Amino acid sequence: MRGEVRDGRIVIVGASLAGLRAAETLREKGFTGSLTLVGEEPQPPYDRPPLSKQVLLGRVPADRTGLPRRRDVEAQWRLGVRATGLDPIGKRVLLADGEEVPFDRLLIATGTRARPWPNPAEAALDGVFTLRTSDEARRLAERLDAGPRRVLVIGAGFTGSEIASACRERGLAVTVAERGPAPLVGALGGTLGALAAKLQRAHGVDLRCGVTVTALEGDGRLTGAQFSDGTHIDADVAVVALGAIRNTEWLAESGLAAGPRGVTCDAGCRAFDMYGIVTDDVFAAGDIARFPHPLFEYQLLSLEHWGNAVAQAEVAAHNMVNPGPRRLPHLTVPAFWSSQFGLNIKSVGVPTFSDQVVIAQGSLKDARLVAVYGYRGRVTAAVSVNQARSLAYYQRLIETAAPFPPAPGAADQIESPVPVPSDVPDPKLLSHGPTVALTGHMPDRRLTVVQPAR
Amino acid sequence: MAADTLFQRITDYAHRADPYPLYAELRESRVARQEDGSYLVGTYHEIAALLHDPRVSSDRRNRTAPDETGIGEEGLPPAFIGLDDPEHHRLRSLAMWSFGPPHTPGRIDAMHGEITRIVKDLIGGLAGKERIDIVDDFAYPLPVTVICRLLGVPIEDEPQFRQWSDAIVAGIDPSPGEDPAERQRAAAEARKTMALYLGELAGKRRDHPSGDMLSAFATGHGTDGQFTQLEIMTTSVLLLIAGHETTVNLITNGILTLLRHPDQLARLRSDPTLMPLAVEELLRYEPPVQMLPQRTPLADIEISGLTIPKGVPLILMLASGNRDPERFRDPDRFDPAREDNQHLGFGSGIHSCFGAPLARLEAQIALNELIQHLGSPRLVEDPPPYRRSPVLRGPRHLLVEPG
Ligand SMILES: Cc1cc2nc3c(=O)[nH]c(=O)nc-3n(C[C@H](O)[C@H](O)[C@H](O)COP(=O)(O)OP(=O)(O)OC[C@H]3O[C@@H](n4cnc5c(N)ncnc54)[C@H](O)[C@@H]3O)c2cc1C
Numbered sequence: 001m002r003g004e005v006r007d008g009r010i011v012i013v014g015a016s017l018a019g020l021r022a023a024e025t026l027r028e029k030g031f032t033g034s035l036t037l038v039g040e041e042p043q044p045p046y047d048r049p050p051l052s053k054q055v056l057l058g059r060v061p062a063d064r065t066g067l068p069r070r071r072d073v074e075a076q077w078r079l080g081v082r083a084t085g086l087d088p089i090g091k092r093v094l095l096a097d098g099e100e101v102p103f104d105r106l107l108i109a110t111g112t113r114a115r116p117w118p119n120p121a122e123a124a125l126d127g128v129f130t131l132r133t134s135d136e137a138r139r140l141a142e143r144l145d146a147g148p149r150r151v152l153v154i155g156a157g158f159t160g161s162e163i164a165s166a167c168r169e170r171g172l173a174v175t176v177a178e179r180g181p182a183p184l185v186g187a188l189g190g191t192l193g194a195l196a197a198k199l200q201r202a203h204g205v206d207l208r209c210g211v212t213v214t215a216l217e218g219d220g221r222l223t224g225a226q227f228s229d230g231t232h233i234d235a236d237v238a239v240v241a242l243g244a245i246r247n248t249e250w251l252a253e254s255g256l257a258a259g260p261r262g263v264t265c266d267a268g269c270r271a272f273d274m275y276g277i278v279t280d281d282v283f284a285a286g287d288i289a290r291f292p293h294p295l296f297e298y299q300l301l302s303l304e305h306w307g308n309a310v311a312q313a314e315v316a317a318h319n320m321v322n323p324g325p326r327r328l329p330h331l332t333v334p335a336f337w338s339s340q341f342g343l344n345i346k347s348v349g350v351p352t353f354s355d356q357v358v359i360a361q362g363s364l365k366d367a368r369l370v371a372v373y374g375y376r377g378r379v380t381a382a383v384s385v386n387q388a389r390s391l392a393y394y395q396r397l398i399e400t401a402a403p404f405p406p407a408p409g410a411a412d413q414i415e416s417p418v419p420v421p422s423d424v425p426d427p428k429l430l431s432h433g434p435t436v437a438l439t440g441h442m443p444d445r446r447l448t449v450v451q452p453a454r
Numbered sequence: 455m456a457a458d459t460l461f462q463r464i465t466d467y468a469h470r471a472d473p474y475p476l477y478a479e480l481r482e483s484r485v486a487r488q489e490d491g492s493y494l495v496g497t498y499h500e501i502a503a504l505l506h507d508p509r510v511s512s513d514r515r516n517r518t519a520p521d522e523t524g525i526g527e528e529g530l531p532p533a534f535i536g537l538d539d540p541e542h543h544r545l546r547s548l549a550m551w552s553f554g555p556p557h558t559p560g561r562i563d564a565m566h567g568e569i570t571r572i573v574k575d576l577i578g579g580l581a582g583k584e585r586i587d588i589v590d591d592f593a594y595p596l597p598v599t600v601i602c603r604l605l606g607v608p609i610e611d612e613p614q615f616r617q618w619s620d621a622i623v624a625g626i627d628p629s630p631g632e633d634p635a636e637r638q639r640a641a642a643e644a645r646k647t648m649a650l651y652l653g654e655l656a657g658k659r660r661d662h663p664s665g666d667m668l669s670a671f672a673t674g675h676g677t678d679g680q681f682t683q684l685e686i687m688t689t690s691v692l693l694l695i696a697g698h699e700t701t702v703n704l705i706t707n708g709i710l711t712l713l714r715h716p717d718q719l720a721r722l723r724s725d726p727t728l729m730p731l732a733v734e735e736l737l738r739y740e741p742p743v744q745m746l747p748q749r750t751p752l753a754d755i756e757i758s759g760l761t762i763p764k765g766v767p768l769i770l771m772l773a774s775g776n777r778d779p780e781r782f783r784d785p786d787r788f789d790p791a792r793e794d795n796q797h798l799g800f801g802s803g804i805h806s807c808f809g810a811p812l813a814r815l816e817a818q819i820a821l822n823e824l825i826q827h828l829g830s831p832r833l834v835e836d837p838p839p840y841r842r843s844p845v846l847r848g849p850r851h852l853l854v855e856p857g
Contacts, residue, residue, distance in 0.1 A: 361508050362540065370508070387539070389804045392506040409753030409764075410508035411538035 005321050007033035011093055011101050013083045014109030014247070015039025017047070017306065018286025018313040022107050023073040025317035035075040036101055038093065041133060042080035049306055051137035052159050053339060056166035058145065062138035083110070086254040088273075088282070104281065105320050108251070108263055108271065109313065111287040112244035112304065115432075117154075122215065127222030129239045131159060143237055144170060151175070152225050152235040154213050156183035157432035158338045160241030161196065165340035168203045175206040175233050177213050177225075179431040186434035187336075188347070188383055190423025191357050192371055195364050195385070199341045206233075212431065213238075243433035244304060246288055256282065261439045262290035262302045267329040269316035283320055285312040290439055291330060295398060296353050296380065302437040305336045333395055336435060337388075343367060346388045349381030349398040350436050356419040358405045360394075362387055363414040370394065373422055374404025461488045461769070465629055465844045471837035473744070473844070474786070477774035484758040491519070492767035496774030498781035498798070500757050504770060505803035509753045511538050512805055516750045518765030530649055531684065533692035536748065539804060546808065548681055549689050552670030553604075554811065562811045565600070569816055572599050573823045580827070580856075585834065588824075588852035593705040594698070596820055600812070601697030605690060606659060606666025607652070615651070618644040619695050627843050628747050628769070649687035652694065656686045667693070697809055703742035703841075703848030704817045708733070709824065710852055711740055713833050715788050719825060722790060726822045732790035733817045737776075737799025739788050744773040744847045746801065772798040773847075830857035 010026060012019045015037040023037060039045075047065045054060040078095065085094035092100045114130035117123035127148075129140045144151070144167065151167045153160045156178035167174045180186060182193030183200060200207045208227065215226040216238055224234045251258035256279070257272040258264075263284040264272045269291070271282040286309035292298040315330040322328075336347045351357075354373035360382075362369030372394060373381035378401045382394030390410075397406060405419045427434055463469060464476050480486055480496035487493055495501055504510050513536055534545040551557045576592050586592070598616075602609045625641020627634075656672040663669035668690060674680035681689065712719040722728055749768040754761050762768060775798045777785040782792075800807035807813070834853035841850045 366540065368540065368543070387543075389806075390506050390508045392803075393503070393508060396503060407753060411511050411513075411752060412508070412540050412543075414540070 005323055006030050008104035009034045009036070009102060010105050010107070010320060011036045011038065011103035012107040012109060013038045013093060013250075014107075014111055014286070014288070015041070015077065015079060016045050016109070016111055016286075017067065018109035018111070018288075018309040019107070020045040020067055020069075020073070021310050022109065022285060022313035022317040022320075023075055024070045025314045026321060027071060027073050029318055029321050031317075031321045033104075035073060036078060036103075037073075037075050038078045038081065038083050038095065038101065040080070040082045041135075043134065044077075044079070046134050048132070048134075051134060052131055052162040053166065055134075055137045056141055056144060056163060057169055058141060062134045062141060065134060083250050086251055086256070086282075088255055088279075091281070106282045107313075107316055107320065108258075108282065108284040108288055109286045109309075110247035110250070111309075112246050114240070115242040115245050117216065117238075117240045117242075119216070122217075123240070125216060125218045125222045126220060127218070127235075127237050128216060129237065131163065131239060131241065132244070140237075140239065144172065148172060148235075148237040150233065150235040150237075152177065152213070152233065152238040153241055154238060155241035155243065155430075155432040156180075156196075156200075156207070156209075157186060157241060157243060157430070158184065158336075158340075158435060160239070160432060161200070162338060162340045163239050163241060164200065164205050165203070168205060168341070173206070174204075175208065175235065176200065177211055177227065177431070178207070178209045179212045180425055180429050181209055183207065183209075185423070185425055186352070186427060186430040186432065187436065188345075188351050188371075189354065189357055189373070190425075191359070191364075191420060192383060192385070193423070195367065199343065199367065203341050242431050244287070246302075248288065261300075261437065263288050264290045264300060267292055267294075267331065268319050268327050269312060269330055270319070283316045285309065285316040293334075294331060295333065295401070296350055296438065299353075300439045301334070301350065302439055303334050303336075304433075304435045305334055307335045308332065333398055334436060335395075344386050344388060345383065346391055347381065347383045348391050348395045349373065349379075350438070351381040351383055351422070352424045352434050352436055353380045353438060354422040354424060356404065357422040358417050358419040359415045360406055360417060361390065361410045361412050361414075366414075369415075372397075372404070372406055374419065377404055378402065379404045379406060459489070460486055461492070461494055461628070464771075465627070467840075467842060470840040470842075470844065470847065473773070473847075474777060477771060477777060480771060480774055481778060485760045485762065490767075492769055493762045494769050494771060495757070496771040496778075497758070498775040498778035501770045501772065501775040501798060502802055503757065504749070504755070504768070505798075505801060505805075507755065509751060509755055510768065511750045511752050512536055512542070512748060513538050514748055514750065516752060516765065517767060519767075530645065530688055533688040535692055535696075535805060542804065544679065545681075545685060545689060548679065548685075549667075549671075549693065549808065552667045553808075562815055565604070565812075566815065566819070568603065569596075569600060569819050570823070572596060573820050577823055577827050584855060586828075586831075586854050586856065588709050588854060589702065589706050589849060590851065592824065593702045593709070593820070593852075596705065597698040597701035597816055600701075600816060601694060604667055604697070604812070605694060606664060606668040607655060607694060611651075615648055615694065618648040619699060622648070622691075622695060623699055623843055623846060626747070626845060628845070645691060648694075649691050652690040653683060653687040656683075656690065693809070697812070699846050700742040700809075701813050701816050703846060704733075704736065704813060705820050706848050706852050707740035707742065708736045708817060708821050709854075710833075710836075710838065710849060711736060711788055712821070712825065713831065713854070714836070716830075718788065718790055722821075723825050726826075728790055729818045729822050730814070731792070731795075733814055733821065734795050734797065734799075735788060735790050735792050736817070738782070738792070738795055738797030739776070741773050741776055741797070741799040742846060742848060743799070743801070743807075744771070745845055746770040746772060747845060772801065828854070828856050831855060832857060 082096040114132040150173040183196040185193030212228045248258040265284045311332040319327040338345045360372040368386040379397040621644035659669040660672040800810045831854040838849040
């Protein structure tokens, strides 16, 4: 029994951050069996955060963000080929090239892709971009190099805001359109959203909130855009930053609890089937996973965070090669960072899981602060702006469910610590998704489905 | 009873050569209240938590009992090491502007060649000697020369500011039970004289800038604001002292530790690429800064089930945390290849060591070159005589005979 755990065949679908880290961890933990990584993208695993930052600024070429390797993973790499299906009975992954890969245990790490512009004809205009892959980043960076007259960014979540920041740093004219009341409001709430809005405008962004883009115009090439308030702008580049779609379509017939919100799994990264029964040989990690978190009332969380992909992949890998009693839960406190408009933003906990917020250190005026979020009287998140060093302290408050608002007494408490509503909008009000989604307790499909005979 | 006198025993010179058993005793009580009302913390996780706790101040003026160190008596405001954010941040960033990222990321890296030259010169001077004092002949002159070049202070004035520096370091020594008044008056005097000296140097650079840090401080830069003359004085005193009082101990403790572990010495000699990791281990195993004696809670802080009251002196025993078995496996073992070595040698949190990149580079080059050139040296005296300070702990002399 023990021997079996360390050998056999493991297949990982999704050869990016979570997939690679899981593969490395499997070998670190003594897995000696055969390992196959299947990835749709042709290039070896690379890092995405620099794509919207250093790459767009032209500081790092798009093909130079390869992930550092911690060790050789001794795997068969099946790159440039999509997984199209999963046969859970025959324990095979089906590939687009017609091949099948058998497995004893499977890790699903297929992440997300950029949500495309909904009108295909408009999306096909030359000058319309999305940003998720290094290929997309390369093409967008080239276009920015060419010096467009105006860039339109649709959606002011983290990715959209970072793109706008990079464009301004290059001296390009930028319009940002956001359906919600402010940039970043979906992830950070109203107080910091207002700060972000002020900063974008101070950096010369033509920021338009509470509007949507109703049409992209052009004849072959993008020339401009129409807004819901009746206004119109000229633009020769548009970046669609409307959030991400989870890559679960290939699992449609698998009988797993996989849907638009991700693959539901337990705290040990084991996937549930559609009846809510946990599997023992199929695991999920990274942006694709949707898992219960005790600090947030066991609600299912979907995260789009680099650190979560790493931590969850390590836990999944550990559990794939360890018998039941030695398995670990993935209970990491969510953490996220972003850099834009000269700000270093870091977040711990889940800011959207909040009803109130207080500026516990620093001030909005100086754009150097720590905002602490609370839900029903306990601390659930903290976000620092240019002041990351004390976040460890707030992480402990989150982990210990410390009372909200936190007691005053910080050395650099400048603003009066009065909690205000956190103003986290309904995600439906946003153009993009929040980077943390609370997705409720239930697997996606609540119907009873009769398993088709095979 | 034991806990009451623990800090006295730690600071007692008799225990300077090996304070580690006392630290083990401290860790047992986790947080130890002392007779004079101060609190000692010696466990890793608790220290790390307090270093990141925004309710812990570095500004001694927040103590409830009047401060007795004499700092401030000379009419100078504290340097950034003794201030809290946002003042600390402003001054530290201004100092960082000409030292590190984001504005001057390459400065320290670019000193690689120069530091190697200085090291080789010093080693050249050792040739033919039958007895070497690692401290006076090598570990002290190296960082002094480097920090002087970096700041733009004439090395000829070294005997001068060595006296001042000795007096200032003596002034921060916590020696419970002894009347520190005289030492502290001398420290205040030295601080003032040194500040005036550096202020005057900076004044000259204002008119004739020469690419060093004092010039950068004096001429100002960019959009991030500018130092006042008084701030230049306090900041450069801090950097000049911190720039050499600590690195000398890092290098000396390093050689001493390696001589006590000949197998590791041989390993490092045959593979110099291990040195960066070995220096990290030295910072854990024998940290030059043993404790941070100047923290003060701004609120009652509960830690390990105990409440540290607002306004009391809070002393964080970094060297003890570095040997905490709850954090480091086999903590009393010197293991240059140790993984997951997040030591407290440079502190942590907003005050984490400003000069860390420089100290690392100097120690790596110095130790690598020295062990290549010394053959199999013999320790003349073990333990060697130590400096007085329990805070900046290290041998005063380290006599070796080259093999
Ligand atoms: C522009 C950008 C900036 C970001 N910045 C930050 C940041 O600053 N901070 C932060 O915390 N996070 C950031 N993130 C998020 C972070 O990159 C993600 O959380 C992380 O990449 C998730 O890793 P993953 O391995 O789970 O998924 P992904 O990185 O999405 O990888 C999934 C992989 O699976 C492949 N795949 C999908 N379907 C299939 C299939 N059917 N068959 C085979 N392969 C398939 C895909 O091609 C892809 O390579 C950013 C993301 C982007 C796009």
